[in-house]
Amino acid sequence: MGRLVGMATSSSPAASPTDPLTLEVVELIGTVVARYYEEYETAACEHALTGAQARVLGLLSLEPMPMRRIAQKLKCEPSNVTGIVDRLEARGLVERRPDPDDRRVKLAAPTEEGHATARSLRESLGFAREPLASLSHEERVALRGLLRRMLGTA
Template identity: 45%
Template sequence: MSDTPESPGTPAPPGSPESPSPADLMDQLARVAAAYYRHFAAAATVHGLTLMQGKMLSLLRRPRPMRTLADLLGCDASNVTGIVDRLEARDLVRRETDPADRRIKNVVLTEDGERTVRAIRSGLMSDLTALERLDAGDRRAFGALLDRVFPDPATTG
């Protein structure tokens, strides 16, 4: 049996698994994403946060404008205002004027917010241990595949 990859259009040899179709991969991705967000929601709930509040905190590794947060969360800017208001009332974030453009308000994590994000991530990692079982090469390959399928808009185009 040859170690060379099959040419396009050539049926897979008997007994070998067929390559999943793009639709199969999309279904698998939807299942994985749903499982991840169930874990994420559970980790956020431990800290008295909704899924969207936890997601927002996790996006604040660096200060971000409200409009950017709305785009990243896929929601209306008015929803972001409400989420930020609730997080600010709990002293997890604060609004700061952007030094480059005083019309823009950036959302910044407070120390309590940073601790909460670390705790949520720790909770996720304790539930999703399979990533830790991957060796360094598999983690690089997995990360590269994710970047190819979902390029970071901040680093492309």
């Protein structure tokens, strides 16, 4: 954790939203996010998908889920998700199936081709992977912890 020396700890005073360090960190996070989305859009396009379709397919490759939950994760309206899933289903990348816990609910789930496409998409995203590879295991663990804490999931 040598690189994280000087970082505020829980006993340090809270950072001001306008102090230079906070402003620089916000700017750096914005740059990382912009680069990630740019690369994600390029990778999606190479698979003839929109960025939203690629994100839904990526989510579903982790676990099948109902439209409402996909919408919550993507912070959008369920009606938008329905249209995205319809297009993925038309391409044979996603299927709808009954939820084994509640037959009234339909789950969207990737087909085998959908899983393969999601895997190919993940493998083509070098931007996030390459810089992270230059960090030690301990630094990646520390970064994960900090990001989880920022998101309130720690």
